[in-house]
Amino acid sequence: MWIYEKKLEYPVKVSSCNPTLASLIIEQFGGADGELAAALRYLTQVWTMPIPQAKAILTDIGTEELAHWEMIGTMVYQLVKDLPESKIAGTPFAAHYANHGKSPFPHNAAGAPFTATYFNSKGDPIANIYENMAAEQKARATYEHLIRLSDDPGVTDALRFLREREIVHFQRFGETARLLQEYMDSKRYY
Amino acid sequence: MNISRKEFLRKIQELEFAVIELNLFLDTHPSHQQALADYNRLTQELMNAKAMYERQYGPLTNFGYAPSQYPWQWALTPWPWEDDYDCKEDMPCGYMKKS
Ligand SMILES: [Fe+2]
Numbered sequence: 001m002w003i004y005e006k007k008l009e010y011p012v013k014v015s016s017c018n019p020t021l022a023s024l025i026i027e028q029f030g031g032a033d034g035e036l037a038a039a040l041r042y043l044t045q046v047w048t049m050p051i052p053q054a055k056a057i058l059t060d061i062g063t064e065e066l067a068h069w070e071m072i073g074t075m076v077y078q079l080v081k082d083l084p085e086s087k088i089a090g091t092p093f094a095a096h097y098a099n100h101g102k103s104p105f106p107h108n109a110a111g112a113p114f115t116a117t118y119f120n121s122k123g124d125p126i127a128n129i130y131e132n133m134a135a136e137q138k139a140r141a142t143y144e145h146l147i148r149l150s151d152d153p154g155v156t157d158a159l160r161f162l163r164e165r166e167i168v169h170f171q172r173f174g175e176t177a178r179l180l181q182e183y184m185d186s187k188r189y190y
Numbered sequence: 191m192n193i194s195r196k197e198f199l200r201k202i203q204e205l206e207f208a209v210i211e212l213n214l215f216l217d218t219h220p221s222h223q224q225a226l227a228d229y230n231r232l233t234q235e236l237m238n239a240k241a242m243y244e245r246q247y248g249p250l251t252n253f254g255y256a257p258s259q260y261p262w263q264w265a266l267t268p269w270p271w272e273d274d275y276d277c278k279e280d281m282p283c284g285y286m287k288k289s
Contacts, residue, residue, distance in 0.1 A: 003251055003253060003255060006252075007270050011203065057214065057217040057218055060217055061214065064214075070270070074270060172214050172218055175218040176218055
């Protein structure tokens with residue numbers, strides 16, 4: 001069961017229409033290391049986790065990633081919603097607009113549609129948790145690329161918040177990896 | 191309560207952020223007594239703030255987590271990606287504009 005809260009995790013305020021920036025930050029809406037891939041990766045892995053701490057952290061970080069996905073979708077929408085249709089042609093957002101109009105859609109900045117091949121659940125706790133740690137670092141790196149590309153102070157502020165969350169998630173998954181290793185070792189030797 | 195809706199929401203977001211951080215920390219440190227005490231204290235503060243906010247501006251959650259005034263406020267109050275949501279400082283914007 002999930003409950004929706006009618007608010008964002010962190011306030012988002014874009015400064016002006018910016019179709020170019022919308023077409024870049026959509027990377028985190030539907031790209032390989034984006035928020036949707038993160039949420040589905042963690043929420044898919046919970047069933048086969050052997051220890052309670054791992055089930056809890058995957059459920060909770062997976063849920064938080066959905067809130068981040070909502071923040072990115074909100075920024076993409078706000079960056080284009082007041083843009084006159086006549087000004088879309090010739091911008092990098094035009095290819096997106098041809099199919100989806102002004103709706104956010106999960107594809108990456110290069111236009112490749114979202115796919116479940118971006119993540120895995122191996123049914124193996126150690127393999128899963130190391131995939132997750134790598135995913136958090138890749139998401140952090142993507143946010144750093146986007147922060148360098150952003151010329152909108154409001155968007156940059158939200159991207160900084162999201163980048164910091166990846167660092168915290170990496171830390172928590174590192175602790176989970178140690179707890180899992182201890183559990184595996186105790187099962188093997190005693 | 192003498193603060194605007196926007197400021198009130200910001201306060202809730204701050205409290206909830208602290209609670210999320212403590213929650214994730216407790217997931218991997220379930221026996222950490224100080225973190226647990228902080229979590230419980232801030233959770234109480236957050237619950238009080240949300241209840242007060244919802245009485246003034248409409249529900250933050252549905253599915254039985256908060257009652258609604260007439261008419262059904264969940265559907266009629268603005269959504270987080272809408273301009274109305276982030277309304278002018280002193281406008282009580284928990285209600286849909288008459289169309
Ligand atoms: Fe993350």
